[in-house]
Amino acid sequence: MIENLVIVESPAKAKTIEKFLGKDFQVKSSFGHIRDLAKKNLGIEIEKNYEPQYIVPEDKKAVVKDLKKAAKEAKIVWLASDEDREGEAIAWHLFKVLELDPKKVKRIVFHEITKEAIQNAIKNPRIIDENLVNAQQARRVLDRLVGFELSPVLWKKVKPSLSAGRVQSVAVKLLVEREREILNFKSESYFKITGHFKTNKNEELKTELSDRIKTSDKTKELVERCIKASYNIINVVKKPGKKSPAAPFTTSTLQQEASRKLGFSVAQTMAIAQKLYESGKITYMRTDSVNLSSMAIGAAKNVILNEFGEKYLKTRNFKTKSKGAQEAHEAIRPTFMDQQNVSGTDREQRLYDLIWKRTIASQMSEAELEKTTITIDISNDEHNFIATGEVLKFDGFLKVYIESTDDESEEETKGLLPAVNKGENLKYDSIVAIERFTYSPPRYTEASLVKKLEELGIGRPSTYAPTISTIQNRGYVIKEDRPGRDRNYVTFVLEKGQIKESKKKEITGAEKNKLFPNDIGMVVTDFLTDNFNEILNYNFTASVEEEFDQIANGNLIWSKMIDKFYKPFHKNVENTLETSSRSVGERILGEDPNTGKPVTAKIGPYGPMVQIGTKEDDDKPRFASLQRGQLLETITLEEALELFKLPRDLGQYEDKKVVVSIGRFGPYIRHDSKFVSLKKEDSPYKIELDRAIELIEEKREKDRSKTIKIFEEDNDMQLLNGRWGPYIAYKKKNYRIPKGTKAEELTFKQCLEIIKGNSKTEKTKKTSTKNTVAKKTTAKKSGTKKSGIKKKTS
């Protein structure tokens, strides 16, 4: 029998700790929370002073059973969950659910996983902090009340199955507000003027005019004046500068950098980090702390001394800046700092590399720079040309790691400037004026939204990725690429006394992997801000957090805090249910010129749509769905009328009709009962028969080259080229070809073997199809409307 049972939250942590503690200790994991509010109804007895109704969820029953058994056998149970609000609650739930004897329970905490820290914790046990537990209960109950009272209001007033919550609704609101800022943004043009000069020693000097010029006329004037001007260096200033390394990674900064540098989504980053954590390569990946253990700093120090020398070493401690940080863990860092590389998948290696560099760089010297500014006077104009250069005097931490930014208008890399003297005269090579445009604020990426949420103190490291998924799954938001549009701009180039004016074209506003709010997200946000402004307020979380802190300090009774919030909130819910009308974002766009009937836009049962006429009319109204990228609040009458022009009959080809329309997968041509997708550059409203035929022929050619081989032994056995490379098609089923085999060389027998080999996975496939069938039927029960919408958004 083992005398001591230690319970931690994570199994990976349990494994490491067991090594530190020796034979007398058995370490087990609770796998996070073991109890939660009952799912049916509220799970809270409002009348009984908001008493929570806790249950052990189905998937936690085995864990609880196992822990119970181990606890019974042990003499002392050490509750070693994390040192934060949730961790304290986990300890308390364990105490209750495992029915532990208070005399044999000890609560211990440590926020770094080192032998020293753990042995120290064992020496300093305490009792469960009930105030902190109550703060957690208040947090849990509040979130449940908000979520489970608000969501049903949306089901009735907007659309079934929607959701609202303290965190997700604010996340959507951030996106909606930003989108409107962008839509309302009026871009202004100005002229950026660069002067390219030659020094006395015939070296090039690139400069920029001190001010932007607003109008084309004034720009032209200035460039003309430049022909006769003389250029005189009036000032040369050198200034030293320093750059410091960023703090080691937290969950949020890791997600941001992995997104910018490696292109990972926040969910991908977390999944990869989890793998690295489980294999013992990095410390815990859900953390808000920038703190490194003294052991870690010592290890980093050794690496830096060995690899780069003493000049590069400068150890330091970072302090968290984020609101509401609970700092139960260390920052995310390599477990073994001297391991610069790890085995594993390519992505694991790249993420590890990022973590290693960031951690090491955080303990390295500042980079030293010298900034040079050269000012050049234009003899016949009040403006100056300015050249700025930056020279790295000492690279310091930059040797290892350079933090990237979200800033899109990236400055050109400034380099060394040629040596010049005050008073020197220069000759121009060219003066170039180029029309530029002011930028709207950028759209959010997953990672930049996480950053914003963290700044507002909304959400926790463990919920950033799931929150981002939820708002996409509900259809509030979509992550996608959008093409840019053409924009014209003007340039003036002065060379050898001649000015050349030219008009040019560029593509602007193209977006990649950005979050766009959908109509439903906008309508829900408006509905919630209209009726529940308090909860949608960016400060709501911060203000309730203050009260949770008071509860944790024993200065406030949790049920009283909840009561003070709930009474008016609940009244508001009831009031809204009674008085507010359905909210579908309806707009009247104008009148249909053909019939004189009103044209409206709103969210219909199958998604956003436009409509001619009303239900009350004798003949049915006509409907058309909005296109991708169109929004209810910005669509115009003209755009709406366009939508009714489909399907269009283009004429005949090979004696069969050619019809163009838009389906689930975008615009398509139908001909001879075959479907051909339009290309990005084709518009279903403008496409002509000639182009359609071109596309039909193209598709035919592609289908022809699709077949690699049809076997004589059995015509059903075919080798085909697919989207993901060659595959075997046999009796209406497709089979993957094993890696490394050449498709053309496969024989009939080999193909049969591949199919046989795959039939193992076949079984799982069958069960899965059953599942999907089951899901479909339940979906039907819950109303076909739901599945219709899903198709649209997916």
Add this chain to the structure above:
DNA sequence: CAGTGAGCGAGCTTCCGCTTGACTT
């Protein structure tokens, strides 16, 4: 895969935070 939009009003949906699997593409 490529059209829908009504209707008795059943019975369903939903939160945030703490943890990993067990699944499929």
